Amino acid sequence: MLVGGGALATVAVAGIVAVAVVNEGGGKSSADPSSSLPTPEDIPSSPGQPEPSFKEDRPPAPPEDFIGDPQKDTAPLSTETLFPDETVTVNGRKYARAATDSAKKCTSGAQAGLGPVLEKNGCGRFFRATYERGGLAFTLGIAVFDSKAAASAVKAGYKPNVASLSGGGVPTYCRSVTCRTTVNALGRYAFFTIAGHTDGKPAGASDEQAKQVALDGSEFGYGRILQRGKDQSAAEASAR
Template identity: 70%
Template sequence: MAIGGGALATVAVASIVAVAVVNESGDDPSPGPSDTLPEPEDIPGGGPEPTFEEDRPQAPPEDYLASPEKDTAPLSAKTLFPDESMLVNGRQYTRAATDATRKCASNAQSGLGAVLREQDCQRLFRATYERDGLAFTLGVAVFDSTGRATAVKDGYRPNVTSLAGGDVPSFCRTVTCRTTVNALGRYAFFTIAGHTNGEPAGKDDAKAKQTALDGSKFGYNRVLARGKAAAEADGAGG
């Protein structure tokens, strides 16, 4: 899955389990209208009846992502993370594991759980992707409004708990890792990224930082694609 743009997420260094800094002519008047218009049969040679077609501009994707009433497409780990691999700016990652829960705080650590509870998180979806000994876990949290998702981003404390699976062992549990946070519509999303061999990912670890940002771009674009699909479907339906 090729990933294009996407809003930039804040990225930070996480300490121990993950501590982040939170962190797209005429001047002459025209003659007035006549009081009456000729009927088509009065026009020499006749003429077709005028037709009018409503041209309604398509609403932006964000409008659909902000409203549970409009954002009604199936939502699951499968719809958010459908492919076994994905591509971000030429870097390919392999999906290792996914999960989902309505108990959002159970898959959060170091303060994030309290923020999710305060804003009444409805569901939390996670996916882990791996590339060249680095892995990230992306968490997508769903709320009932844009305001709640934005409040989670603004009040963010790290972070989503990393998800092991497949060829990816437990990672980013007791070492420094890189984290991000962002929000779009009624969704907030988080990444935590580090080395699968247990090495810490400090502030000068450019590869781990890039991995976290790649995960954030992927999350942003998956959510944005959902909004675009809803807008297109609405437009096609008239």
């Protein structure tokens, strides 16, 4: 009797626990825990995420892409765009613009052997400007061609020299005396300088002042042509 009563008591307790579990499960129990997870149909839908919208980011084209190709190098080209400032500073030295000139016949701005070299390589326009400082002056000549190869050929076959340009208080100079000259090319442009004393004094090999003025003129020309390419590159980038 005692043993039997103990078994009944155990069963009764177990029954109570089972009822409690059933009631807590909401009237249904399952050994599979995933059955209590919400189904996709039970999850409320959310609005779709917007797609990003922005322009393609690309760096500006190199300036040389413009100044080397006549199809891209379409900005206005004149003495006003090449030599816009009345004064320029090169390597800390200030020069005043005295005169400018442009010609479709390139040989009109050249003397000695330079004219035939320009003509042979198809020079289309020739621009000149003279700048003066303390009795010294340089004339910068910029020749325009249809290709980078033509400008490079002029540099390689260079024979002096660009004709000095007088005006604006600068007399005719460097026509019958020794003067300093330079030549270079950038893109489809070849450019030249001739520099010397405005009082007619020769500027020989030992004349460091005249040499520096000629180099300043060449550096100024390089900068002006490169700036032309930079301006066109920036304009294209801003238009995207």
